[in-house]
Amino acid sequence: IGLLRDFATKAADNIETVDETDFPHDELGDISRKIIKLYRDKADAVKKSEREHKIALHAVEEKARIKRQLTNNINHELKTPVGVIKGYLDTIASNPDMDTPTRQRFISRAQDNVERLCILLGDVSTMTRLEEGTGNIPVKEIDFHDIVFTIENDLTASGINGNMKFSYNLPLDCMIRGNATLLTGMISNLIKNAAIHSGGTEMGLDLIVESERYYTFRFYDNGTGVDPQHLPHLFERFYRIDAGRSRKVGGTGLGLPIVKNTVEALGGSISVHNGPMGGLEFLFTLKKWKD
Structure with a gap:
């Protein structure tokens, strides 16, 4: 009974140092060992749950980090063609007397960057579909x-x-x-x-x-x-x-x-x-x- 009382006191403070072999081999000792086993099983379950929670939390944080990184990369990649297109169109709009060959060259380069932009957006769409709908791909x-x-x-x-x-x-x-x-x-x-x-x-x-x-x-x-x-x-x-x-x-x-x-x-x-x-x-x- 003294050993069991000592175990209960320490268990209340999450300190479990009782050696179950110290209990006698009688009915009270058997009950005490079962109580200690229940306590340890519960403690192990709590630790496992905490580990799983940390793993799940890490996975969520990692997914959020990857999404932020992807968003930043996409923004960076979009800036170049959009900036080029805007530059050519602004130049054409601000120079109504521009000669025809130069105008056509600027329009052609703007069209090339529009095509690049469309390809990039298509690839981003494909990546999103693959990453978010893996289990739903027909x-x-x-x-x-x-x-x-x-x-x-x-x-x-x-x-x-x-x-x-x-x-x-x-x-x-x-x-x-x-x-x-x-x-x-x-x-x-x-x-x-x-x-x-x-x-x-x-x-x-x-x-x-x-x-x-x-x-x-x-x-x-x-x-x-x-x-x-x-x-x-x-x-x-x-x-x-x-x-x-x-x-x-x-x-x-x-x-x-x-x-x-x-x-x-x-x-x-x-x-x-x-x-x-x-x-x-x-x-x-x-x-x-x-x-």
Whole structure:
């Protein structure tokens, strides 16, 4: 009884130093040990709840931080084309006697920046859709070969591959669990990224591994690759190795983040490294379609 009273006094102050082996092996000792066990179980549950609360709070704070960072980055990216457009239009409006060739040149440059602005807003919309609606993205049975075949046929008209040759090696009836719009955008972004940054002459997409649940694909180019310190950051939003050149050729800094988010939203994974023969290699998995 004295040991139990000592335990109760200390437990009231959240101090529990009683050794349960000190209690006798009789009915009162058994009851005392059960009381101590109940107290410890409750204390462990409270500690676990506090840890989970801290983790949840950290996740909320991290999400808010990422959203603030994204907002700041978007504002920064929007300022450049909007400022250029305003500058050209203000110049045209304040010089009614401007000669026609100069006026047309200014209008053309303003139109180029309007196009860049539209692309940026489209990419931001896609990123928002992927990040906030991952669980609500409609998926169905998709023939990945047909998706890539259609993109390859449209390359001449779209011009996203620049002067690089694109080839692919995929089996017919390569059925995956996917979303046609997102997959088309993902492959197009990989092609555009290679055309803008690789400095190579060829790029391609191959199926390299097939398991019971997944296909593993490789997208590659024969360009110069990147310095190893840049590899961990290539999927970060608005990350640019050469910011000036990327903006000049129309890059938004969201192409590769969209690729990564698309793959992950469809249940796959993706990584990037420098290829053994030069250029970048993106390895990504996509789920097979299962009835």
